[in-house]
Amino acid sequence: MAEILVLVDHVDGEVKKVTLELLTLANRLGEAAAVWVGAGYEGAKDKLGEYGAGKVYVAADEELTSYVVAPKATLLAQLVADRAPAAVLVSATAEGKEIAGRLAVKTGSGVLTDVVDVTEGFVAEHSIFGGGVIAHAKVKTGTPIIAVRPNSIAPEAAAATPAEEQVSVTLSDADKGAKVVEKVVQEKGERPDLTEAAIVVSGGRGVGGAENFKLIEDLADSLGGAVGASRAATDAGWYPHTFQVGQTGKTVSPQLYVAVGISGAIQHRAGMQTSKTIVAINKDPEAPIFELVDYGVVGDLFQIAPQLTEEINKRK
Amino acid sequence: MNIVVLVKQVPDTESPRKLKSDDSTLDRAAADGVINELDEYAIEEALKIKEAHGGEVTVLTMGPAKATDSIRKALAMGADKAVHLVDDGLAGSDALQTSYAIQQALGRTGFDIVILGSESTDARTGVLAAMLSERLGVPQITLANKVEIDGSAIKAQRVTDYGYDRVEATLPAVVSVVEKINEPRYPSFKGIMAAKKKPVETLGLGDAGIDAAQVGLANAATEVVDFADAPARAQGQIVTDEGDGGAKIAEFLASKKFV
Ligand SMILES: Cc1cc2nc3c(=O)[nH]c(=O)nc-3n(C[C@H](O)[C@H](O)[C@H](O)COP(=O)(O)OP(=O)(O)OC[C@H]3O[C@@H](n4cnc5c(N)ncnc54)[C@H](O)[C@@H]3O)c2cc1C
Ligand SMILES: Nc1ncnc2c1ncn2[C@@H]1O[C@H](COP(=O)(O)O)[C@@H](O)[C@H]1O
Numbered sequence: 168m169a170e171i172l173v174l175v176d177h178v179d180g181e182v183k184k185v186t187l188e189l190l191t192l193a194n195r196l197g198e199a200a201a202v203w204v205g206a207g208y209e210g211a212k213d214k215l216g217e218y219g220a221g222k223v224y225v226a227a228d229e230e231l232t233s234y235v236v237a238p239k240a241t242l243l244a245q246l247v248a249d250r251a252p253a254a255v256l257v258s259a260t261a262e263g264k265e266i267a268g269r270l271a272v273k274t275g276s277g278v279l280t281d282v283v284d285v286t287e288g289f290v291a292e293h294s295i296f297g298g299g300v301i302a303h304a305k306v307k308t309g310t311p312i313i314a315v316r317p318n319s320i321a322p323e324a325a326a327a328t329p330a331e332e333q334v335s336v337t338l339s340d341a342d343k344g345a346k347v348v349e350k351v352v353q354e355k356g357e358r359p360d361l362t363e364a365a366i367v368v369s370g371g372r373g374v375g376g377a378e379n380f381k382l383i384e385d386l387a388d389s390l391g392g393a394v395g396a397s398r399a400a401t402d403a404g405w406y407p408h409t410f411q412v413g414q415t416g417k418t419v420s421p422q423l424y425v426a427v428g429i430s431g432a433i434q435h436r437a438g439m440q441t442s443k444t445i446v447a448i449n450k451d452p453e454a455p456i457f458e459l460v461d462y463g464v465v466g467d468l469f470q471i472a473p474q475l476t477e478e479i480n481k482r483k
Numbered sequence: 484m485n486i487v488v489l490v491k492q493v494p495d496t497e498s499p500r501k502l503k504s505d506d507s508t509l510d511r512a513a514a515d516g517v518i519n520e521l522d523e524y525a526i527e528e529a530l531k532i533k534e535a536h537g538g539e540v541t542v543l544t545m546g547p548a549k550a551t552d553s554i555r556k557a558l559a560m561g562a563d564k565a566v567h568l569v570d571d572g573l574a575g576s577d578a579l580q581t582s583y584a585i586q587q588a589l590g591r592t593g594f595d596i597v598i599l600g601s602e603s604t605d606a607r608t609g610v611l612a613a614m615l616s617e618r619l620g621v622p623q624i625t626l627a628n629k630v631e632i633d634g635s636a637i638k639a640q641r642v643t644d645y646g647y648d649r650v651e652a653t654l655p656a657v658v659s660v661v662e663k664i665n666e667p668r669y670p671s672f673k674g675i676m677a678a679k680k681k682p683v684e685t686l687g688l689g690d691a692g693i694d695a696a697q698v699g700l701a702n703a704a705t706e707v708v709d710f711a712d713a714p715a716r717a718q719g720q721i722v723t724d725e726g727d728g729g730a731k732i733a734e735f736l737a738s739k740k741f742v
Contacts, residue, residue, distance in 0.1 A: 178645050235623050235641065235650055236613060260644055261601065261609060261626055268610030269617040271579050277704030278578060280608045290708060295607070296500045302507070302710035309704060344622030345652040353646035362644070366741065390741065398662075408628070408663055409646055414604065415521065415662045417644075423741050433496045434520075437604075444739060445719075446732060457721055462735040466724025474729025479742045482733065 169253035170222070171197040172246060174239070174266065175215065176258045178352070180207020184363040185258040187218040187322035189315055192285055194219045194325060197253050201329070202246060204239050205232040212329060219325035224334045231336070235345035236262060240269035242336045247274050247310055254289055259314035259418075260362070267314045276309025281418075283319040283441070298440035317362040318420040353409050359393045361410060366392030366423045367442070369412055371435075372399035373428020373449065373468055380406055382472045383427060389479040395419065395439075397429045413438035428468045431456025448472060484538030487592050488529040489585065489599035489611070490557050492516040492550040496604050506700060507707035508575045509605055511547060518553045521600030523560075523667040524660050528630060529598050530561045531665065536632060539563045541592050545573060545584055551683070558678035559670030565683040566592055572688050575700025582614035584698055587691045589619070594655055596637075601626050601659040612659035622652035628663040 171193035176183040186201070193199035200222040201215050208225050215223055224246060231238040243255060243266070255270065257263040259281050271278035284292040289311045293302045306312070361367065368390065370383035380394070387394045396406040398413055412419055414437040424442035429435060431447070431454055439445070440459065447456045447463045448471050457463045464471055494500045494514030503510045518526075529540045542557040542565040544550050554565045568588045576584060589597065597619075602609035616623035622637075624630070628647070629640040632654070641648045642661050670678070688695050696702055722731060736742045 235625070235648070237617070237623060240613075240617070262643065264609045265613035265623070265625060268578065268582075268608075268613035269623075271610070271704070272582065272614050272617040275704075276579075278608075278610060279705060280610060294713065295710075299500075299713055300502065300710055301713050302502065303708040304705055305708055306705050307703065341620040344616075344620075345624055345650050345656070347641075347648045347650050349649040350643075351646040351648070390736075402663075408642065409644070414607075415602070423736070423739075437496075437607075444741075446735070448728070448732070452721070452723070457719075459716060460719040460721065461717075462719055462732060463721040464724050464728040464732060465721065466728045470726075471724055471728040471732070474727075475732050476729075478730050478733035479736070482737060482742050 169197045170200045170250055172200055172202055172243065172252045172255045174202050174243065174255070174257045175204070176260065176263065177207065177211060180210045182211045182214050183258065183360070184322065185317035188317065188320040189256045189258065190215070190218045190220055191323045192315065192320045193256055196285060196289065200224065200252065202226070202243065204242060205229060216327050216329045217324055218322060219327050220329045221327045223329040223331050225331055226334045226336065228335060230338065233347055234343050235347060236265045237269060237342040237344065238338050239266050240273060241338060241342050242334070243270050244273040245336050246334065252310065254311040254313060257314050259316045264314050267312050271312050274309050276312050277306035278312040278314070279304055279306060280314040282313050282315045285313060285315070289313070294441050316418060316420065353407055358387065361393045361395055362417050362419055364393035365421055366390045367395050367412070367419050367421045368392050368425040368427065369395035369397065369429060370400055370406070370427050371397035371429030374400060374405065377405040386425065386427070386472055386476045389476045397435050426456050427472055429456055430454045431459065484532065484536050485593055485595045486529045486532055486538055486540045487543050487589065487594040487597050488525050488540060488557070488562065489597065490522045490526065490542050490544045490553060491519045491603050492544065492546050492553040493519045493603055493605040500605070502707070502710050506575060507710060508700065516549055516552060518556055519600055519603045521602060521660065521662060524662050524664055525598045525600050526557050526560050526562060527665045527667040528660055532596065532632060541566060543585065543588055543592060544568065545581060545588070554683055555678050556670060558681045559674040560668055561674060564681055567683055567685045568691060569685055570687040572695050572699050575703060576698045577703040577705045578608045578610050578614065579704045580698045580702065582611055582618055584691070584693050586615060586618045587693045588686060591686065591691055596654060597657045599659050601661050612657050616657040619657065622656040624650060624652055624656050625659040626661055627658055628661050630658060630664070
């Protein structure tokens, strides 16, 4: 069976859950071969093996992570040329899509982004127009390059002992065009990662201020979930932009999404519409978010949210 | 400074969007066309760069004849001139082909900076900036929420999953913006009047040196196999709080095994 390359998504050696999802998907379509770029492989290899990476290409040279995106695409293009994989899977994060785009140009291949599933023959399923339409698409030319949305595939453990192969690549001047001079990691604390979380609790303009976000955090913590925010809340500086959910923030697809004081503008919905179960608290019965909910309460979030947190904690 | 801003006309997200049943491409006629929201931030940033460093802002749009409305709006905001790449042969192009066609058109306009939105609301591919950087062999300064230019040096803050990266490069470069970068201006009445007289050059495939075999639906590297409306979400239950709203949600969550 042919190799399917999976670009490992990690922050300083910490593997993102989406990578485990991609390995699971790759093993359904062929044989998963992970591609590791940058430092920290030793600490991550067991995890990759646990989720079925039969092979890992390790490109540990830190130069590859010192420039914006281009080196990763160059490395993948080299692997595509040398190994002729049946497909390349990357995570559909903003950066993942950029890598996919460059790789598509380099290899003259079609690219499909924001994919939620891939089936035999590399038919990719997309959820488009904010979840309103399901479309299936295929790559006609070159090696299918597919960016898969986090939280779309259930990761399955499938123990493998990865065969490691060190790879190196020579960067061109163009690859080194945009230098990363500093990486600023904003603390997420103890909570699960927003795009990976099974439960997300988001606050919007209705929350009314930075200090009140504690209400949202307490509710999220009672559920073991992540905290998100609408653009109105991040624009106001109440919560950092890394937590913005929506068209220009993160796309989340958790089991449970709780929208608190969020109207449900189309741009917000674009980032959360595929959540499995949706709950909203809003004092305006006409708020568009109620069109999406499985359960909604019309009322004051300052009454309802703390009561909900308390009830959940009581039931534990 | 020769600043080219890429502006795409997209169906208004507020109006119903659909794919055409004959060729599975976006039905652009069915919905009102507006400037892709993020491109307004790109236009604003282009104007700011011009105001600070001098030069000229050219709007470059690839799209059907109806996209002229969006071009006029960009000119009304303050751009100096426009190039409209329009040809039936381009219809149905995918991302790979669009990046090729725009690269060819950029060969005509030249550029010190190409600025664009980081994603469009219709395709949501978010790949064009990276593709153009790759094709043009110039630095990729993308997902920027802050850009500073000093002579030929460009510094930016690139939004990442974990926070941001500070990045640096030398012009010429491709820059994509996120909506935190600025607040787009509204066209003034004077701007709207002036826009009517600003030059809009239209280019067909031949004018831009685009090989017809590399663009258009029939030559696309990807194809839509089928599509259907997603199953409608079942009508949920909505209750009005009577002092027990929190407890009611807890009960619902318990029934779904979340607590
Ligand atoms: C280019 C572009 C990109 C965008 N990208 C995004 C994006 O990624 N994510 C995003 O979220 N938005 C995005 N937006 C913005 C979007 O259009 C909305 O403006 C935004 O989502 C509104 O946030 P909100 O729902 O928190 O605020 P509002 O729309 O002001 O809604 C606040 C809600 O809180 C309710 N409320 C107020 N007080 C209380 C209370 N005490 N108890 C209960 N309910 C209360 C109100 O009834 C109201 O429904 C984008 C816009 C543009 C133009
Ligand atoms: N046909 C087009 N004409 C001009 N600009 C475009 C076109 N398509 C995409 N763009 C630009 O590329 C950005 C990203 O688009 P996309 O990669 O399609 O999500 C948009 O915000 C536009 O600035």
